[in-house]
Amino acid sequence: xxxxxxxxxxxxxxxxxxxxxxxxxxxxxxxxxxxxxxxxxxxxxxxxxxxxxxxxxxxxxxxxxxxxxxxxxxxxxxxxxxxxxxxxxxxxxxxxxxxxxxxxxxxxxxxxxxxxxxxxxxxxxxxxxxxxxxxx
Amino acid sequence: xxxxxxxxxxxxxxxxxxxxxxxxxxxxxxxxxxxxxxxxxxxxxxxxxxxxxxxxxxxxxxxxxxxxxxxxxxxxxxxxxxxxxxxxxxxxxxxxxxxxxxxxxxxxxxxxxxxxxxxxxxxxxxxxxxxxxxxxxxxxxxxxxxxxxxxxxxxxxxxxxxxxxxxxxxxxxxxxxxxxxxxxxxxxxxxxxxxxxxxxxxxxxxxxxxxxxxxxxxxxxxxxxxxxxxxxxxxxxxxxxxxxxxxxxxxxxxx
Numbered sequence: 240x241x242x243x244x245x246x247x248x249x250x251x252x253x254x255x256x257x258x259x260x261x262x263x264x265x266x267x268x269x270x271x272x273x274x275x276x277x278x279x280x281x282x283x284x285x286x287x288x289x290x291x292x293x294x295x296x297x298x299x300x301x302x303x304x305x306x307x308x309x310x311x312x313x314x315x316x317x318x319x320x321x322x323x324x325x326x327x328x329x330x331x332x333x334x335x336x337x338x339x340x341x342x343x344x345x346x347x348x349x350x351x352x353x354x355x356x357x358x359x360x361x362x363x364x365x366x367x368x369x370x371x372x373x374x375x
Numbered sequence: 376x377x378x379x380x381x382x383x384x385x386x387x388x389x390x391x392x393x394x395x396x397x398x399x400x401x402x403x404x405x406x407x408x409x410x411x412x413x414x415x416x417x418x419x420x421x422x423x424x425x426x427x428x429x430x431x432x433x434x435x436x437x438x439x440x441x442x443x444x445x446x447x448x449x450x451x452x453x454x455x456x457x458x459x460x461x462x463x464x465x466x467x468x469x470x471x472x473x474x475x476x477x478x479x480x481x482x483x484x485x486x487x488x489x490x491x492x493x494x495x496x497x498x499x500x501x502x503x504x505x506x507x508x509x510x511x512x513x514x515x516x517x518x519x520x521x522x523x524x525x526x527x528x529x530x531x532x533x534x535x536x537x538x539x540x541x542x543x544x545x546x547x548x549x550x551x552x553x554x555x556x557x558x559x560x561x562x563x564x565x566x567x568x569x570x571x572x573x574x575x576x577x578x579x580x581x582x583x584x585x586x587x588x589x590x591x592x593x594x595x596x597x598x599x600x601x602x603x604x605x606x607x608x609x610x611x612x613x614x615x616x617x618x619x620x621x622x623x624x625x626x627x628x629x630x
Contacts (some may be wrong), residue, residue, distance in 0.1 A: 267436055271468060271472070271480055271481075271482075271499055271500070271609075272468035272615045272623050273468075273550075273623045275455055275623070276623060276625050293612055294609070295608075295611055295612045296498075296605050296606060296607045297482075297499065297607055297609060297612070298612065298615075300614070302628075310559075314627070315627075315630065316625070316626075316628065317430070317625040318614065318615075318625070320481060321481065321482055321498070321605075321607075322605055323425070323482065323483055323498065323602065323604075323605055324425070324481065324482075348625060350629060352625070353627065354625050354627055
C-alpha cells in the first residue's frame with residue numbers, strides 16, 4: 240500500500256483541517272475553487288446506492304441515488320477533497336463500488352440542487368469515515 | 376629570425392587560451408560548480424508536507440489595506456457572507472492561483488535541494504517554484520508571472536525567500552484580497568525547534584499601493600515521509616468551471 244495510515248495526532252490534525260475548511264468559513268473555503276456554493280452550516284444525510292465513484296485529483300467524486308419522498312431515485316453529485324487528504328482518513332480507490340449501500344453526510348448546495356460537499360460516510364460494512372452524523 | 380617564430384607561437388598560445396576560456400564559459404553554467412556536498416549542511420526537509428492551517432489564516436490578523444484596496448475587499452466579503460459567489464477574478468478555476476496562495480492550497484508540497492537552488496513542488500496544479508540561492512539578484516524588470524520570480528538565502532536553518540514580479544490578478548494570502556504590481560513577498564521557512572516534523576512558514580507582504588504597512592501571516596505544514604504526491608489534472612472531471620457571470624459552477628450528472 241502506497242500510503243501508511245497514521246493514527247493519533249497527525250490524523251486528527253488533518254481531519255480537523257478538512258472539517259475546519261468546511262465549517263469555519265462563512266465565505267469561500269480555502270479550496271482550489273470557491274466553496275461559497277455550499278451551505279457549510281448544514282449537514283444533510285443521504286441514504287442511497289452508489290452510482291459512480293471517481294478517485295481523481297483535484298476532487299474525488301461520488302454519485303449516489305437517493306430516493307425522494309415518492310421513492311423515486313434522485314442522483315446526487317458529491318464533491319470530495321483530494322485523494323491525498325482522503326487517504327489519511329482511510330479512503331482508497333477501492334473503498335466504494337457501484338451498487339454499494341451507503342449513508343453520506345454532505346454540506347448541501349445552497350441553490351437546492353442535488354449536490355453537496357462530502358463530510359463523511361457510513362460504508363456498507365458499517366464503518367464510518369470522516370465525520371459521523373450528529374446524534375439527535 | 377626567432378622573432379617571427381616567437382610571434383607566431385605567442386599568437387597560437389593566445390588563441391588557444393582564448394578558445395579554452397570560451398569553452399570553459401560554454402560548458403560551465405553558473406550553478407554547476409557548486410558542490411552537492413554543501414547540501415549536507417542544510418536541514419532535513421525530506422518527505423511530503425501537508426497543510427495544517429485553517430482557512431482563516433493565522434496570527435497576523437486582517438490585512439492593513441489602503442482605502443482603495445479595502446473597498447474592494449469589503450465588497451468581496453459582503454458578497455461571500457451573503458452566500459453569493461463573489462468570484463475570484465479568474466477565467467477558470469484551472470488557472471493556478473499564483474503567489475502567495477499557491478503555497479496555501481489544501482494539497483501537499485515537497486522541497487528539493489540542488490546546488491544553487493531550492494525547488495518547491497506543489498501537488499495542486501502540479502506547479503513548480505524555483506528559488507535561486509546562487510546569489511543572483513532579483514530581476515530588475517521581471518515579466519509578471521503567476522508565481523513571480525524568487526531568490527533565496529539561508530540564515531542558519533531558515534530559508535529566506537524574496538519574490539517580486541507577481542501578476543496583479545493573484546490574491547494576497549487570503550481569498551478576496553488583491554494587490555498591486557509592487558507586491559513583494561518574503562517567506563521565512565524553518566522547522567519547528569520543538570518538533571522537526573512541523574515546518575513553519577512566515578509570510579511578510581509589503582505593497583506600497585495596497586498595504587499601509589507590512590503584513591505578516593504564519594502557516595504550518597506537517598511532514599509525511601511515506602507519502603508521494605499524486606497527479607493533479609484540473610481539466611479531468613472538472614465540475615467547477617467559471618461561468619460567464621464569473622461564478623463557479625457545479626456540474627451534476629454524467630460528464
